[in-house]
Amino acid sequence: MKKRSILIFAVVVFQAISxxxxxxxxxxTxxxxxxxxxxxxxLIELGAAVGLLLGVVLGAVVLVRVMQRTHRIEDQLRIASGAFMELLEDxxxxxxxxxxERDVALFAIKGMSTNEIATLRQTSEGTVKAQTNAIYRKAGVSGRPQLLSLFIDDLMSGPLGTAAPSPPQREHVELGLERG
Incomplete structure (x- = not known):
């Protein structure tokens, strides 16, 4: 990487001098x-022309690399998005x-209000509230923030199923707050 930076710097300096x-x-004249x-x-005109050509070549190389990186990142985003949807479905x-309830849960996770979900599903807000309460009960949580935290915890556990190292456990024995 350092050699590449030096080469880019040298080309830019050569172009500036030219x-x-x-x-x-x-x-x-x-x-x-x-x-x-x-x-x-x-010789001055030749140097300027060479500087321009080096700039064109360097620009093309950088453009190709940026396009390749963008493509890789878009692929990774598609994979992550698919993995998140798999996680939701599981x-x-x-x-x-x-x-x-799956539809309501997905809309709730996306951050939509009860009113917005009712409008999208063409149902009453009372029905959506009853469904969200059923979702929270089945998930073992008390509300939307806890529901979201379940998925965030899963995502933070590591890339695509590999467990990330857990932070060191603090000793809470002196306060009587043992970890479970």
Missing amino acids: AVLFVVNIIS VTGLFAFTWMVHE RFADWGLTPA
Whole structure:
């Protein structure tokens, strides 16, 4: 990575020097202030052209790498999104949610209000409230924040099923707060 950065820096410096010399050459031609020989004039133009070509090549390489990285990240996002949906479906199946409760749970996890869910499902708010209460009971939680935390905990446990190292347990014995 360091060699690549040095190469990029060198190309940019070469381009900058070439551009300055090219501008000085044009100013000298127009004003006659500096007298460059024919050979120096041609070498300056050659250097500027090489600098431009290096810039084009470097720009193309960077563009290709950025496009490849973007593609990789989009693939990883699709995989993560699919894994999250699998996680949701597994949890919903474990809890024995009905199809209607699955829909309501998904909308609730997406952050929609009871009113928004009722409108989307073309049902009353009372029905949605009863379904969310059933979801919370089956999931063993008391509300939406705890429901969300179940999925966040699963996601934080590691990438695609590998357990992340758990933080060190603190001793709470002196306060009578033993961990379970």
